[in-house]
Amino acid sequence: MDPLFSAQTRRADLAAMAAAPVDLLVVGAGITGAGIARDAALRGIRTAVVDAGDFGGGTSSRSTRLVHGGLRYLEHGWLRLVFEASRERRILLRIAPHLVRPLPLLFPVHAGSRVGRLRLAAGLWLYDLLALFRNVRTHRGLSRQAVGRAEPGLRERDLRGGAVYYDAWCDDARLVLANVRAAHRGGALVASYAAVASLEKAGGALRGAVVHDVLDDRRYAVHAHVVVNATGPWSDTLRRLDDPAAAPLLRPTKGVHLAVPRRRVGNVGALTMTSPLDGRILFALPVGAITVIGTTDTDYDGDPAEAGPTAADVIYLLRSVNAFFPDARLGPEDVVAAWAGLRPLLRTEPGVATAAVPREHRIVESASGLLSIAGGKLTTFRAMAAELVDVVARRLQRLDGRRRPARAATAALPLPGGEVADLDLLVQELVKEAVPEATARHLVARYGSEALAVANLAALDPDLAQPLAPGFATLRAEVPYQARREMALTVSDVMMRRTRMFHEHPGQGTEASPVVAGLLARELDWDAAREAESLADYLGEVRRMREALTPAPPA
Numbered sequence: 001m002d003p004l005f006s007a008q009t010r011r012a013d014l015a016a017m018a019a020a021p022v023d024l025l026v027v028g029a030g031i032t033g034a035g036i037a038r039d040a041a042l043r044g045i046r047t048a049v050v051d052a053g054d055f056g057g058g059t060s061s062r063s064t065r066l067v068h069g070g071l072r073y074l075e076h077g078w079l080r081l082v083f084e085a086s087r088e089r090r091i092l093l094r095i096a097p098h099l100v101r102p103l104p105l106l107f108p109v110h111a112g113s114r115v116g117r118l119r120l121a122a123g124l125w126l127y128d129l130l131a132l133f134r135n136v137r138t139h140r141g142l143s144r145q146a147v148g149r150a151e152p153g154l155r156e157r158d159l160r161g162g163a164v165y166y167d168a169w170c171d172d173a174r175l176v177l178a179n180v181r182a183a184h185r186g187g188a189l190v191a192s193y194a195a196v197a198s199l200e201k202a203g204g205a206l207r208g209a210v211v212h213d214v215l216d217d218r219r220y221a222v223h224a225h226v227v228v229n230a231t232g233p234w235s236d237t238l239r240r241l242d243d244p245a246a247a248p249l250l251r252p253t254k255g256v257h258l259a260v261p262r263r264r265v266g267n268v269g270a271l272t273m274t275s276p277l278d279g280r281i282l283f284a285l286p287v288g289a290i291t292v293i294g295t296t297d298t299d300y301d302g303d304p305a306e307a308g309p310t311a312a313d314v315i316y317l318l319r320s321v322n323a324f325f326p327d328a329r330l331g332p333e334d335v336v337a338a339w340a341g342l343r344p345l346l347r348t349e350p351g352v353a354t355a356a357v358p359r360e361h362r363i364v365e366s367a368s369g370l371l372s373i374a375g376g377k378l379t380t381f382r383a384m385a386a387e388l389v390d391v392v393a394r395r396l397q398r399l400d401g402r403r404r405p406a407r408a409a410t411a412a413l414p415l416p417g418g419e420v421a422d423l424d425l426l427v428q429e430l431v432k433e434a435v436p437e438a439t440a441r442h443l444v445a446r447y448g449s450e451a452l453a454v455a456n457l458a459a460l461d462p463d464l465a466q467p468l469a470p471g472f473a474t475l476r477a478e479v480p481y482q483a484r485r486e487m488a489l490t491v492s493d494v495m496m497r498r499t500r501m502f503h504e505h506p507g508q509g510t511e512a513s514p515v516v517a518g519l520l521a522r523e524l525d526w527d528a529a530r531e532a533e534s535l536a537d538y539l540g541e542v543r544r545m546r547e548a549l550t551p552a553p554p555a
Helices: 007-019 031-042 071-076 079-095 117-130 144-150 172-185 232-242 311-324 378-400 423-432 437-460 478-485 491-498 513-524 528-549
Strands: 022-027 047-050 100-110 140-142 159-170 189-191 194-202 205-213 218-229 250-261 270-274 281-287 290-294 337-346 361-365 371-375
Touching (some): 022 031, 047 218, 071 079, 071 117, 100 117, 218 232, 218 378, 232 337, 232 371, 281 311, 423 437, 437 478, 491 528, 513 528
Antiparallel strands (some): 100 159
16 A cells, blocks of 8 residues: 555655755646646656645536547537547546546437537547547437437427437546645655745746645745646736736636436436537536536636636526426525536637637746646646646756656556456455445445555444445545545545535535544544634535525515
8 A cells, every 4th residue: 555645744745845956846736737746756857746725626626527528629620639638538547447437428409409410420420530439439329219218307399319429427536636646656745735925036037936834834945946837727826926917828717517416307327418598518417316517618707716606607507407307497406516617728819709718728938937837628637747747857958967758657557546447346356355335336436446445444443434424425434544545634625525525415414524523633633623623614615605506685
């Protein structure tokens, strides 16, 4: 098993960053920053990565949870991006089979839909072609009757047929975590809740940053030959810290998602739909007992930390789904959870529709040497990281003449937990250890080849073998495991990103959150005040989300 990846690891790594210069300081540990840190560490580059919050605490844990080629991108002619994303989807299915899993999606077509049957068929043939016909399966067209049999709850009126095609579902937050842990395995120094307070320069050249340890209220001077800005929606904020006159690079757009009871929607599987309200592509994705509905795409110019769903966002998504599932009659009271993420899209000329803004990425170097990477999408993070680290390697070679390292084998090396591709085999091994099959499947789906370590904790303590909440699969044993091996440092880390109870439990697991706080207090040696503060912070997240879903009283 890996050495500890815990609060002690974080403190030691912060001290090590300050004790000796690093080659590369990555600011931001969302999916892009985590991928960069992994790639650089595997090339032997002395790397440090910091984030002002938890790993993936921003956009990277608030996505639609799809690893996809980008079917709708074909409408805009972004063929190169679709080709690249299709390749990256294959790679992620291979190196993280427990976190990235094949997903068939039904695309129904009704009379008057923006995408008709012939257009859909042509697009899906091109989609499979750009995947070099190496997707999980090729698409297949469906008759009106076949669509009705697959999804009996769909609106029959004006139904013309449809198709089934394949993409992949992922646990976005845990995919970020796996990359951060892989970076640490490769030698990277890692710290969450470590915010860049200022950038340090010498002779006009960037030479590092002052990092504020938010949890322990300490500051560390980190000297680095190269600093990379991978902060996603916060990219322009960091660029202005480097140069107050820096022109904006981003056009952030907000994507809102809802979780509703799956039985209320009535969907059997995953669907891709075109909203009858504006023609936008939407998804309805089954995740256990809930269905995730998303997403919106609207311009956002506020504080990224304050981005959240509005009543208008919620009504738009519910009306769109109700149009396809007329018996659902979903209302705001049916929403289990809602969340919003900001896409750090590249700035465009005024008047360009949000859907038409390219999902390409761009690497920008400032006069002081700050490298910023902006744009892109979750699916292509690994390729983006490799390109960025190539730039870093060239910079380091010019700096001191070192030999440029070969590209890292990030496409071949499994991520933590992904060492065994046959998940059913892992389940069988756990069942042999007297783990109930349902529990075994849950643990393997979340931890992959590391599931046995969690099962062992539960076997040693009957209390830890209990579920955190009735009817929910998460075990109490997962909390100490996450504190020791996944650097869970707060109640929100556990509830929102390590377990997803915030998004998938009808009550956001509020009755379980004091148990989580108590388990973390024991692991992290908290006093009563810190335990109460962490619990209150999580309950505050729940309250703010619920307030956003509460309709405003009539004027």
